[in-house]
Amino acid sequence: MEILFVLIPVSLIIVMISLGAFVWSVQSHQYDDLEKEAHRILFDETTTSNHPIRHEEENS
Amino acid sequence: MNDLAIHRSDEGEQHFIVPDVRCAGCCLTIERELGQLGEIADVNVNYAEKRLSFYSHSSESTDKAISRLTELGYTSAPEAPNEGLKQYREERQHLLARLGVAGIGMMQVMTFALASYLAGPSGIDDAYEGLMRWASLVIAVPVTLYSAMPFHRGALRDLRNGLPGMDVPVSLAILSAVSLSAFNTVNQSGEVYFDSACMFTFFLLTGRFLELTTRHAFHVDQSLGEHLLPEFARMLDDRSLEVKALRKDDQVRVLSGETVPADAVVVSGSSMVDESAFTGEGKPVYKSPGSKVLAGTRNLDGEFEAAVLTSSEDWVISHLSELYRKSAAYRPAFAVMADVIARYFVSGILLLATGSGIYWWLASAEDFFAIALAVLVVSCPCALSLATPVAYTIASGAVRRLGVLISDGSFLEKLNKIDTVVFDKTGTLTEGTLRLERIAFIDQNFDRAEVLRIAASLEVSSLHPVALTLRAESDEIVPVDELLITAGFGVSGRIHDCEFRLGKPTFAAGCEVESPDESFNWVLLTRDKNPVCWFGFSDRLRAGADKLVAETGNRVSDLMVFSGDRSSAGRERLHELGVSDPKMNMTPDAKIEGLRELQAQGKKVMMVGDGLNDAGAMATADISLAVNPVDTVVQSAADATLVSGDLSAIPELFDYAERVQRIIRQNLCWALAYNLSVIPLAMMGLVAPWIAALGMSMSSLLVTLNACRLARTSQLGLGQS
Missing domain, CATH: 3.30.70.100 (Alpha-Beta Plaits)
Structure with a gap:
């Protein structure tokens, strides 16, 4: 069971990374509209793309 | 400019x-x-x-x-730049991030804590126990310092103001639990409470998040209403002018498909206009010269030019928004009381928690801190202070969707105590529109076209049903000087140096004049106080008026009708409805007197009316409801406005108010019973800190969710229309 002394610190690092990822995703507005994203897959991709370009002032 | x-x-x-x-x-x-x-x-x-x-x-x-x-x-x-909305978005974002961190953190700490819970009394090996504790500590730090930050900030602010609020015990519980656990982790002694602290934080944040989003959901409806207005108006010479800069008598042109930019009177052109945003009535309304159009309504087919009536702050739409803002900020008496109780409660809790800690310490119980912590957490009166405000916020939003706009927040609270309802007749029980049935000439020098032209000109700016009918009868309008509307009596003005008066005989002629018969409502036109002719009108009962009277009658002990109408036909129609003793021929002052009499008998009276002549009575009544938003003065006198004009909302409103009261009572009872019953148990040391945390947060959640039941309006027949 000594392996726990390695595994638990490793899991802590993973948790910290996932916490950071979650906070980042919230702050980059990914949870603003949950309804629309669910329907996106039903729509065809178009050739002229509309790449989201996030601007600094919006992320701040 | x-x-x-x-x-x-x-x-x-x-x-x-x-x-x-x-x-x-x-x-x-x-x-x-x-x-x-x-x-x-x-x-x-x-x-x-x-x-x-x-x-x-x-x-x-x-x-x-x-x-x-x-x-x-x-x-x-x-x-439009909207500070409130921006603030909400930021707050929601922050809260969501904190909530997520607390949630993930809580689950992690639980896993670590589970090891020693499952091990039973023998416990696990000290080395592993230490490892789990250190791991929990690492996770608990961001939860305490990041997720629980709003509570610490709130507590600090409360302490600085010298008024201990809800955040003080919350923050104190979290901080003391985590710091003692950290101390025990380092010293490898005693108990740790990381799991309780994280769970507590997570559930409290969930409650806050729920409260924030439900509150906001109903504000979105409202700001959408404001966005009905265009930013620019098209002037006659096709220039654009900012809508806010429009002044009285500015002339605007509205093309088909455009939104009417201001409350205005049509000067030329005609069109069908969609007023559904205001009246809930899907059928477009025909507008011709002399008709009033409202800012925010949609011009469908034709094109017209219109003269602005007032500057933007007096438009019906601005007024409605203002009323809504006022009611949203209202704190009902219950909530204020609960806040005061909560404040004493908080000081009491702090004393109790310290007291029981000291007692158990003197009794040399090992877990004296756990007991003090449990008391602190379990007794937090969050549910108590949430019980009422959440319910009222949701309720006023919900009735708004039914077409009722509450301007005095205590409306629903007071509605439960009402035992007498007084209706105005014309425009309320009957349709606002009258039919011109007959013109009876006294002075034979005038002809039909001429009297109609004079009458229409006199009534050019009035919104009384008589005025609307007369204006529709004449295509031509002549200028009038010294135009004056006397509420409940009539209008007067000078045309070609003659004083014309139109209204009740006592007003128009200065004395009683015998009317031709009793079958219609007669209005007298006089020139220099000499009778010219009578206009005879008839009105029709609104669809559903009989149902309204019957159903409202079931819910209150007394239902009365005060009417300015004097015709026998009007009285008969009211008898048909089942109103046994309608009071007829009442002036605005008589209506106020009548209401005062009822109140002197100890009755709680609600007045339902529509016109300027009811405004005084509405202000006198305990509560009042204005039907159809045609006049802003009437709206400000009333405690609530029935925007949809659908009277069947009134009995439903009684039921809904009762439901609101019931839910608030449930909430308060639950919150008080919970706090009072669990505190003794916690003081006896029978409640573990994690159970305390769960119980307290669940209690707050329960109260909020119970209030959310009020958002379901589909049970009311109205929601489906």
Whole structure:
């Protein structure tokens, strides 16, 4: 069971990374509209793309 | 200065409200179509807020995007900078991030804590126990310092103000639990409470998040209403003028498909106008010269020119928004009381927690701290202070969807105590529109066209049903000097140096004049106090008036009708409805007197009326409801406005108010019973800190969710129409 002394610190690092990822995703507005994203897959991709370009002032 | 003014920034982030977005599919269509233009970048449509945002490099690109949007069949309005909304978005974002961190953290700490819970009394090996504790500590730090930050800040603010609020025990419990646990982890002694602290934080944040979003959901409806208004009005010479800069008598032109920019009177042209946003009535209304049009309504087919009636702050739409803002800020008596109780409660809890800690310490119990902590957490009166405000916020939003706009927040509270309802007849129980049945001439020098022209001119700015009917009867309007409306009596004015009066005989002629018969409502026209002719009107009962009287009658002990009408036909019609003793021929003052008499008998009276002649009575009654928003004065006198004009809402409103009261009572009972019953148990040391944390947060959640039941209005028949 000594392996726990390695595994638990490793899991802590993973948790910290996932916490950071979650906070980042919230702050980059990914949870603003949950309804629309669910329907996106039903729509065809178009050739002229509309790449989201996030601007600094919006992320701040 | 009526210069052309365009105040839109040409470059950068652009925001528009698109009220027609009906589904997530609309959002994606707009995003795709506008994205294909290639002129603008970063197109995003938010479904919940019906808001379009994109990045534009020039005003041409913006215009192109908006015209494409119009081609697609969507209307749009530039989003006015809205501080409240911006603040809400930021708050929601922060709270969501904190909530997520607390949730993930809670689950992790639980896993670590589970090891020693499962091990039973023998415990696990000290080395592993230490490892678990250290791991929990690492996770608990961000939860305590980041997620629970709003509580610490609130507590600090409360302490600085010297008024201990709800945040003080919460913050104290979290901080003391975590720091003692950290101390025990380092010293490898005693107990740790990381799991309780994280759980406590998570559930409290959940409650806050729920409260924030439900509160906001009902505000979105309202700001959408404001966005019904266009930003610019088209003047006669096709210049654009900012809507807010419009003044009385400015002339605007409204093309088909455009939104009416101001409350105005049509001067020329005619059209069908969609007023459904105000009246709930889907059928378009025909507007011709002399008709009043409201800002925010939609011009469907024709084209007309109109003269602005007042400046923007007096428009019906501005007034409605203002009323709503006022009611949203209202704190009912119950809530204020609960707040005061909660405040004493908090000081009491702090004493109790310290007291029981000291007692158990003196009794040399090992877990004296756990007991003090449990008392602190379990007794927090969060549920008590949430019980009422959440319910009222949701209720006033819900009745708004039924077409009732509450301006005095205590309306629903008082409605439960009402035992007498007084209706006005004309315009309330009967349709606002009258039919001109007969003209009986006294002075034979006048002909039909002439008296109608004079009458229509006198009534040009009045909104009384008589005025609306007379205006529709004449195509021509002559200028009138010294025009004066005397509420409940009539109008007077000078035309070609003769004083004309139109109204009740006592007002028009200065004395009683015998009317031709009793079959109609007669209005007398006089020239220099000499009778000219009588106009005979009849009115029709509103559809559903009989049902309304019957159903309202079931809910209150007394139902009365005060009417300014004197005709026998009117009285008979009321008898048909089942009103046994209608009071007829009442002046506005008599109505006020009548209400005072009822109140002197100890009755709680609700007045339901529509016109200017009821405004005084409405202010006198305990509560009042205005039907149909035609006049802003009436609205401000009333405690609530029935925007939809659908009277069947009134009995439903009684039921709904009762439901609101019931839910609030349940909430308060639950919160008090919970706090009072669990505190003794905690003081006896029978409640573990984690159970305390769970119980307390669940209690708050329960109260909020119980209040959310009020949002379901579909049980009321009205919700479906």
